[in-house]
Each structure stands twice: as C-alpha cells, then as structure tokens.
Amino acid sequence: MCTEYSETLDFFGYMILSAPDFPIEDGMTLTSAFESLLHGVDAVASKMTNPNAREKLARCREEVNRSISLFATQDISMALMHLQHAREMFRRSKAL
Numbered sequence: 750m751c752t753e754y755s756e757t758l759d760f761f762g763y764m765i766l767s768a769p770d771f772p773i774e775d776g777m778t779l780t781s782a783f784e785s786l787l788h789g790v791d792a793v794a795s796k797m798t799n800p801n802a803r804e805k806l807a808r809c810r811e812e813v814n815r816s817i818s819l820f821a822t823q824d825i826s827m828a829l830m831h832l833q834h835a836r837e838m839f840r841r842s843k844a845l
Contacts, residue, residue, distance in 0.1 A: 816831040
C-alpha cells in the first residue's frame, strides 16, 4: 500500500502504463491497484494542512473514482484519461 507522496506519485505512473493488464509477476489486480492508490492519496491528504492542497487531493480522489467507474464499463481510454487528470491534481497538491 502506498503511504508517501513520492511512492503514490510513482504508483500513478505504474497504473497509467499498466492498467488494466498488469504484469502477471506483479500479482496486481485492478481492484488491488486502486485500493493501494486511494490509500496513498488518503495518506498524503491526512498529512496536508493547507486547505487548497486538501481540495486538490479531494479532486484527485474524484478523478480516481471516475476512472474506476470507467474501467468497470470497459472504457479504457477515458479511464486512463481520468487517471492522468487525477495524477495532475495529486502533483499540484504538492506545490501548495
């Protein structure tokens, strides 16, 4: 499970490159990947004191949830687009 900013940011990249077909040797499923990612986003959010940064992370979480829904409907390209938007919101939270 992701718990730190850099680890979660790296995991966003892994998911964007690999989802929904993760390498077999990783033993990752789409469900477990999203659980780890959301855990990381929430862990980072819990450490943030800046309200603007927390808002960016809330928007990040919304984008991740949209991505989950789109993967469930097999709309892979839109799911990945929302995952990229989520990563951008996550990155912007660090700058605040």
